[in-house]
Amino acid sequence: MQSPAVPFGDLRRQSAALRAELDAAVSRVIASGWYILGREVASFEEEFAAYCGAAHCVGVASGAEALYLALAALDVGPGAEVITVANACMYQVVAILQTGARPVLVDVDPATHTMDPQLLAAAISPRTRAIMPVHLFGRLADMPAIMAIADHHGIPVVEDAAQAHGALLDDAGGRPRRAGAWGTLACFSFYPSKNLGALGDGGALTTSDPDLAARLRRLRMYGWGSKYHTAESGGRNSRLDELQAALLRVKLGYLDSGNAARRERAAWYAELLADTPLILPADYPGHVYHLYVVESARRDVLRAHLQSVGVGCDVHYPEPVHLQSAYADLGYAPGSLSHTEALAGRILSLPMFPELSRAEVEIVSSAVIEGLSR
Numbered sequence: 185m186q187s188p189a190v191p192f193g194d195l196r197r198q199s200a201a202l203r204a205e206l207d208a209a210v211s212r213v214i215a216s217g218w219y220i221l222g223r224e225v226a227s228f229e230e231e232f233a234a235y236c237g238a239a240h241c242v243g244v245a246s247g248a249e250a251l252y253l254a255l256a257a258l259d260v261g262p263g264a265e266v267i268t269v270a271n272a273c274m275y276q277v278v279a280i281l282q283t284g285a286r287p288v289l290v291d292v293d294p295a296t297h298t299m300d301p302q303l304l305a306a307a308i309s310p311r312t313r314a315i316m317p318v319h320l321f322g323r324l325a326d327m328p329a330i331m332a333i334a335d336h337h338g339i340p341v342v343e344d345a346a347q348a349h350g351a352l353l354d355d356a357g358g359r360p361r362r363a364g365a366w367g368t369l370a371c372f373s374f375y376p377s378k379n380l381g382a383l384g385d386g387g388a389l390t391t392s393d394p395d396l397a398a399r400l401r402r403l404r405m406y407g408w409g410s411k412y413h414t415a416e417s418g419g420r421n422s423r424l425d426e427l428q429a430a431l432l433r434v435k436l437g438y439l440d441s442g443n444a445a446r447r448e449r450a451a452w453y454a455e456l457l458a459d460t461p462l463i464l465p466a467d468y469p470g471h472v473y474h475l476y477v478v479e480s481a482r483r484d485v486l487r488a489h490l491q492s493v494g495v496g497c498d499v500h501y502p503e504p505v506h507l508q509s510a511y512a513d514l515g516y517a518p519g520s521l522s523h524t525e526a527l528a529g530r531i532l533s534l535p536m537f538p539e540l541s542r543a544e545v546e547i548v549s550s551a552v553i554e555g556l557s558r
Contacts, residue, residue, distance in 0.1 A: 190535050190544045192496025195376055197539035198442075199383070202434060203451040208385075209430040216426070221405070224429040229388070231436060232372075235350075236364030238390035240397035241365050243424030244404050245375020247346045249393070250387040254342045254369040255314060256418055257399045264313035268344075269299050270516070271507040271524045272318040276344050277505050285313065289506050289516060294523040295466060297321065297477070297531075301329035308337055315341045319348035319363050319536070321465070321500070322446070322474035328356050341367035349380040350443045352470030360470065364390040374424075374432060378550065379474050380439050382428040395524035418445050440450040445538035449545055456549035460556055463530075475500055476536035482556065489555030493547050498533045 199206065213224060225243050233241035244250050260266060262284035268276050270289045280287045299317045303422040315334050317325035327343075334341045345351075348363035349372065355361045364370040372378075374386035391397050399416075404407060407419025450473045454464055463479035465471070477500065480486050488495045504524045506516035519525065535548055 188547065189494030190496060190540075190547050192498055192533075192535050193377055193537050194539065195381070197490055198537070201539070202438065203432045206431055209434050213427050213430045220428045221423055222426050224426040224433065225424055226431050226437070228424075231433060232315070232388060233390055235436060236362050236370070237438070238365050238370070239392040240390065240394065242389045242391075242397055242400040242404065243429060244387045244389065244400075245422040245424065246385045247371060247375065247387040248275045248279065249404075249420075249422040250371035250373070250389045251276050251342070252282050253400055253403050253420075253422060255279060255283045255285070256403055257369070257396050258314055258340050260313045262487060263311065265309060265311040266314045266316055266342075267304060267307050267312060268316040269318050269524070271297060271319060271523055271527060272505075273501055274334060274505050274511075275506070276316050276318065277478065277511065278508065282314070286311075286530065287505075287514060288312070289514070289521060290524045291521045292527070293326070294310060294527065295526060296323060296326070298323065298325035299330065301319055301326050301333060304330060304361065305333050309332075311338070311427065312339055315339055316344055317341065317367075318344040319346075321477050321514050322347055322351055322472040323465075323468075324348060324351050324353040324363055324366075324470065327353055327361075331366060332356075340369070343367040343370035346373035346375075346378065346458050347368045347474040347547070348472065349378060349474075350439050351472045354470075365392075366479045369396060372430065379443060379472055380435055382431065382435075383431050384428055386424050386428040386432065388424065442466040442538040443472040446536060446553075447471070449473070449538075449540050450476055452542060452545045453549065456546065457552060460553060462552070462556070466539075473536055475533045477526070477531050477533050478552075479530040480532060480556070481530060483530050485558060486552065486555040489558060490548075490551055493551050495556075496535050499528075500533050502528060504528050536550075 229241040264285040266280045267288045327476045345363040351363045370390045374382040404422045409415030
């Protein structure tokens with residue numbers, strides 16, 4: 185008898201648990217009659233900045249917009265280079281290219297799947313205007329090492345923190361610091377499936393630089409310094425709306441408990457899959473498991489088996505940016521980012537969300553063990 189299906193994710197469960205509070209937030213916004221850049225956005229910005237440990241937060245339309253606006257605020261443009269990685273989705277490369285700058289791609293540490301600081305140091309040139317590490321799957325990049333290199337060269341760092349809401353890492357002094365409080369700027373997505381997800385698109389930037397925060401507020405709204413007065417060119421219409429801000433304020437109150445639930449489910453997987461040949465994600469206290477990503481030399485066989493028995497799974501991400509046809513002109517040949525390319529053929533994401541039950545994790549784990557035996 186086939187076991188019940190297990191979804192890769194299920195946003196309905198979270199919304200159902202918070203339905204009364206979400207409904208109240210929606211009603212509050214409708215009753216206010218103010219739907220763009222009002223009290224809800226201002227309150228969420230204050231609350232999320234405080235949560236991250238940053239002085240300022242600026243809400244924008246999406247995580248992708250946050251990445252572009254961060255670079256624009258730093259005056260990254262034609263002739264500049266921005267160093268990033270190729271194993272995340274293409275959003276950061278798209279943002280770099282939108283500014284007219286050139287993405288410089290470095291390989292990742294195969295153990296953490298994040299930017300290798302040693303390769304970062306070697307990639308810096310006189311044209312480097314920003315460094316954009318990606319906090320992947322809920323784990324922070326090696327920010328103490330990255331920040332030390334960036335500070336030595338006087339280069340701003342833009343954190344891509346779209347998968348790391350609430351993630352922590354100790355700084356050089358042993359103090360835990362959240363994603364969003366490390367770089368010159370940090371960019372967040374509130375896509376519904378994120379650890380802190382809206383009920384639609386949304387994004388934000390955090391910074392402790394008041395001048396950058398002020399500039400971002402201008403750039404997100406046409407470049408206006410005041411209503412109908414354009415203070416600078418290059419602005420766009422990129423605003424977090426009142427409704428999403430109100431919903432995010434509700435869900436921010438549950439972020440830490442949701443992250444704790446993700447860590448608990450990761451521990452269940454680690455227990456149940458300990459005797460398999462899978463490479464399991466290395467745990468550390470600040471990991472918030474946006475995704476639970478395992479590695480297998482027989483990934484495609486395992487994936488096909490899981491799909492055949494109704495277990496949701498996915499690959500994040502199957503084709504590194506530098507090997508995609510749209511970016512062939514960046515000049516990276518196959519084999520140039522060896523760890524990135526090897527991981528793309530091995531990684532598999534298993535179901536991971538706070539409402540996932542122990543029984544469902546056991547079903548997934550049993551299906552994985554069965555698939556590996558084929």
